[in-house]
Amino acid sequence: xxxxxxxxxxxxxxxxxxxxxxxxxxxxxxxxxxxxxxxxxxxxxxxxxxxxxxxxxxxxxxxxxxxxxxxxxxxxxxxxxxxxxxx
Amino acid sequence: xxxxxxxxxxxxxxxxxxxxxxxxxxxxxxxxxxxxxxxxxxxxxxxxxxxxxxxxxxxxxxxxxxxxxxxxxxxxxxxxxxxxxxxxxxxxxxxxxxxxxxxxxxxxxxxxxxxxxxxxxxxxxxxxxxxxxxxxxxxxxxxxxxxxxxxxxxxxxxxxxxxxxxxxxxxxxxxxxxxxxxxxxxxxxxxxxxxxxxxxxxxxxxxxxxxxxxxxxxxxxxxxxxxxxxxxxxxxxxxxxxxxxxxxxxxxxxxxxxxxxxxxxxxxxxxxxxxxxxxxxxxxxxxxxxxxxxxxxxxxxxxxxxxxxxxxxxxxxxxxxxxxxxxxxxxxxxxxxxxxxxxxxxxxxxxxxxxxxxxxxxxxxxxxxxxxxxxxxxxxxxxxxxxxxxxxxxxxxxxxxxxxxxxxxxxxxxxxx
Numbered sequence: 256x257x258x259x260x261x262x263x264x265x266x267x268x269x270x271x272x273x274x275x276x277x278x279x280x281x282x283x284x285x286x287x288x289x290x291x292x293x294x295x296x297x298x299x300x301x302x303x304x305x306x307x308x309x310x311x312x313x314x315x316x317x318x319x320x321x322x323x324x325x326x327x328x329x330x331x332x333x334x335x336x337x338x339x340x341x342x
Numbered sequence: 343x344x345x346x347x348x349x350x351x352x353x354x355x356x357x358x359x360x361x362x363x364x365x366x367x368x369x370x371x372x373x374x375x376x377x378x379x380x381x382x383x384x385x386x387x388x389x390x391x392x393x394x395x396x397x398x399x400x401x402x403x404x405x406x407x408x409x410x411x412x413x414x415x416x417x418x419x420x421x422x423x424x425x426x427x428x429x430x431x432x433x434x435x436x437x438x439x440x441x442x443x444x445x446x447x448x449x450x451x452x453x454x455x456x457x458x459x460x461x462x463x464x465x466x467x468x469x470x471x472x473x474x475x476x477x478x479x480x481x482x483x484x485x486x487x488x489x490x491x492x493x494x495x496x497x498x499x500x501x502x503x504x505x506x507x508x509x510x511x512x513x514x515x516x517x518x519x520x521x522x523x524x525x526x527x528x529x530x531x532x533x534x535x536x537x538x539x540x541x542x543x544x545x546x547x548x549x550x551x552x553x554x555x556x557x558x559x560x561x562x563x564x565x566x567x568x569x570x571x572x573x574x575x576x577x578x579x580x581x582x583x584x585x586x587x588x589x590x591x592x593x594x595x596x597x598x599x600x601x602x603x604x605x606x607x608x609x610x611x612x613x614x615x616x617x618x619x620x621x622x623x624x625x626x627x628x629x630x631x632x633x634x635x636x637x638x639x640x641x642x643x644x645x646x647x648x649x650x651x652x653x654x655x656x657x658x659x660x661x662x663x664x665x666x667x668x669x670x671x672x673x674x675x676x677x678x679x680x681x682x683x684x685x686x687x688x689x690x691x692x693x694x695x696x697x698x699x700x701x702x703x704x705x706x707x708x709x710x711x712x713x714x715x716x717x718x719x720x721x722x723x724x725x726x727x728x729x730x731x732x733x734x735x736x737x738x739x740x741x742x743x744x745x746x747x748x749x750x751x752x753x754x755x756x757x758x759x
C-alpha cells in the first residue's frame with residue numbers, strides 16, 4: 256500500500272501512522288453532552304468500501320493527512336492535508 | 343448416529359459408505375422463536391446452547407456463506423485462559439472448562455490438544471508483569487507456572503536464548519493452553535445444533551432487520567422474510583453493517599489480521615510459544631505445518647488479505663526468536679477481518695431494540711471464546727439476564743467509562759489494540 260503525500264510524493268505505507276476515521280476532525284463542543292462525545296470517541300460507521308481516515312506522515316514531513324481509500328480493495332485514491340480541510 | 347472407535351472400524355469393512363451428512367439443508371421457515379445471524383463458531387455454539395441448555399429448538403442460524411468459511415476456519419486455533427482483568431478472567435476460565443468437555447458434549451473429535459502455552463519474557467519488568475498475571479490466573483482457579491530461563495530451556499531448547507537485544511529471561515507457562523482443529527469446532531457445533539432441531543441455513547444473507555415500535559419482528563434475507571421474536575447478531579467483522587440495519591453505530595472498527603503456515607514438517611514445536619517483544623506466536627498443526635501470526639495491520643480493512651510490512655515484522659520476530667525457522671518455507675498467508683473494540687475486549691449484550699441482542703468485538707481473540715461466548719449469549723437471549731462470567735461485556739461501558747477492560751494496558755481508543 257502506498258500513499259501520495261501532498262508534500263513528499265508517493266511513499267510506502269511504512270512511513271505513515273494510522274489514527275482512524277476522519278470524524279476525529281469534527282470535535283464536539285465541550286457542552287455537547289455525553290452522547291455526542293461517546294459518538295465522537297467510540298461509535299464508527301466502519302464502512303466496507305470507501306472511507307476517509309487520518310494518517311500522519313510520521314517518517315516524512317510529519318503532516319496529518321486525510322486519506323480517501325477503499326477498505327475492501329486497499330486502493331488509495333487521494334490524500335489531502337488535514338489542515339486545509341479543517342479550516 | 344454417534345461417532346465411536348468401533349464405528350470407524352465397522353465402516354472400514356464396508357468401504358466407508360455408511361457416513362451420511364451430519365446436518366440437514368432446510369429451507370427457511372416463515373417464523374422461528376429465535377434467529378441467529380451468522381453461522382460462525384460463536385453463532386453455531388449459541389444455537390447449540392440455546393437448544394441444549396434452554397430447550398429452544400425452533401430456531402435458525404442464518405449464514406450468508408457456508409459453515410466454517412469465515413473466521414472460525416481462518417484463525418490460528420489457540421485455546422487458552424491466561425487473562426488478567428476481572429471480566430475477562432472469569433469469562434475465559436469458563437470457556438476453557440467448556441473446551442475441556444467439548445468433545446464429550448458434542449460427540450465430535452475437535453482434536454483439542456492441551457499441549458501447553460508459554461509466554462516468554464525478556465526483562466525484569468516483564469517478569470514482574472507475568473508473575474502478577476500468573477497470580478491472577480491462579481486466583482481464578484486456572485493454572486500458571488513461572489519458569490526461569492533454565493525452565494524454559496528444558497522444554498523449548500530450540501529458542502535463541504542469548505539474543506543480544508532480546509535475551510530470554512523466562513516464561514509464563516499455562517499447561518492447559520493449547521490448540522484445536524478449528525473447522526471441526528464449527529462442524530461439531532453445527533451437528534449438535536442440527537440434531538436438536540436447529541435449522542442451519544447456509545447461503546442466506548440477511549439484508550434487513552424488521553423493527554416496529556422499538557421491538558424486533560424478524561429479518562429480511564436473500565431467501566425471503568423470516569419472522570422471529572428474538573434475533574441475535576453474531577457476525578464478527580461484519581458487525582458494523584448488520585448493526586446499521588437496526589440503526590446502530592457500534593464502537594467497532596474492522597481490521598485485518600494476518601496468519602501464516604509453512605509446509606508440513608516433522609514434529610518440532612510441541613507447545614504454543616509467544617515472543618514477548620515483537621508480536622509473534624507459533625504452534626505446529628497436526629499436519630505438521632508451523633502456524634504463526636502477529637499483530638493486526640493497523641488500518642481499517644475488509645480485504646481479508648494483508649500488506650507486506652506486517653509480514654516482514656512477523657518474519658523478523660520469528661527469525662529473532664527461533665533462527666531454525668529460516669529453514670522452513672512459508673506455504674501461504676491469509677487475513678481475517680477482526681471486529682476491534684476501543685478497549686480490546688468483547689461485547690455480549692442487549693441492544694436498545696427489544697428482542698435484538700449482539701455478540702461482537704472479539705478482536706483477534708475469538709476462537710478460544712467460541713464455547714464460552716455461545717453459552718453466555720444463549721443465556722442472555724433465552725433468559726434476558728446476563729450470564730455471570732460474561733456480565734461485564736456491556737455495550738455501554740464506552741459511553742459511561744465504567745468497566746472498561748483494557749487487557750494490554752495501552753488505553754481505550756480505537757487505534758490502540
